[in-house]
Amino acid sequence: MAKAIRPQGLQGFARRGGIGAAITLAPQPSRAELQSAVDAVYRQLLNRSVLASERLVIPESQLSNGQLTVAEFVAAVAASPLFQERLQRLAPLRAASAAYLSLLGRAAQPAEVSRFLTTRAQVGQAAAVEALLSSKEYAMAFSSDRVPVIRGLDTSDGQPLSTVNRTASLYGGNAALNPSPRQAL
Numbered sequence: 001m002a003k004a005i006r007p008q009g010l011q012g013f014a015r016r017g018g019i020g021a022a023i024t025l026a027p028q029p030s031r032a033e034l035q036s037a038v039d040a041v042y043r044q045l046l047n048r049s050v051l052a053s054e055r056l057v058i059p060e061s062q063l064s065n066g067q068l069t070v071a072e073f074v075a076a077v078a079a080s081p082l083f084q085e086r087l088q089r090l091a092p093l094r095a096a097s098a099a100y101l102s103l104l105g106r107a108a109q110p111a112e113v114s115r116f117l118t119t120r121a122q123v124g125q126a127a128a129v130e131a132l133l134s135s136k137e138y139a140m141a142f143s144s145d146r147v148p149v150i151r152g153l154d155t156s157d158g159q160p161l162s163t164v165n166r167t168a169s170l171y172g173g174n175a176a177l178n179p180s181p182r183q184a185l
Contacts, residue, residue: 023147025070034064040147041070045077045102046086056080069144071133078103078129087125092117095125103132105141105151 025037038060042050059076062068068076077083083102087095096116100108108116119128132138142148 022149025145025147031064037070037147038063038073040149041074041077044105044148044150045074045083047102050082054082070147071138071142071144074103074142074148075130075133078133079126083129084125087129092120095120099129099132101150103129103148104135104137105148 023037023040026033029037039049042048056076059068059073063070063073087099090098093113096108096113099116100106100112116128116132119131138148141151
């Protein structure tokens with residue numbers, strides 16, 4: 001019993017240590033900076049690193065050539081079968097939560113979950129994801145050159161504390177494990 005009531009640290013806020021630094025891609029990025037941004041997008045949206053066969057070669061090339069912004073690359077990954085199937089495999093409420101956590105970096109409010117699920121049911125999942133990417137919040141938080149990152153663990157004006165708590169409960173860390181070649185076969 002004493003072990004059950006022993007106070008521990010702030011568990012949700014301790015998870016902040018696992019969140020990587022926000023990556024903003026410079027106008028003329030080095031190859032290493034570009035690769036770091038691409039890998040960060042995959043980790044944020046898919047919650048893992050991708051295998052070589054899963055990489056979106058054309059959008060990656062367009063990003064490196066300056067034909068795409070980071071926001072457009074994020075949109076390409078979000079529209080890809082990798083991300084769409086990830087959401088499709090989840091129960092509807094979890095899919096909405098995963099979409100908000102991946103794309104906006106925070107847990108969704110109940111009204112936002114309802115709006116996401118309504119859009120998903122009426123127009124399709126891709127349209128619900130696109131609505132998040134074209135939102136004013138996404139533009140203000142990440143602009144066109146910044147990789148989305150978990151940001152819902154910080155308090156800010158207008159954000160209820162319940163969002164911070166839900167984000168902490170949803171965010172389990174970004175393992176980004178790379179399967180060994182034997183596992184990939």
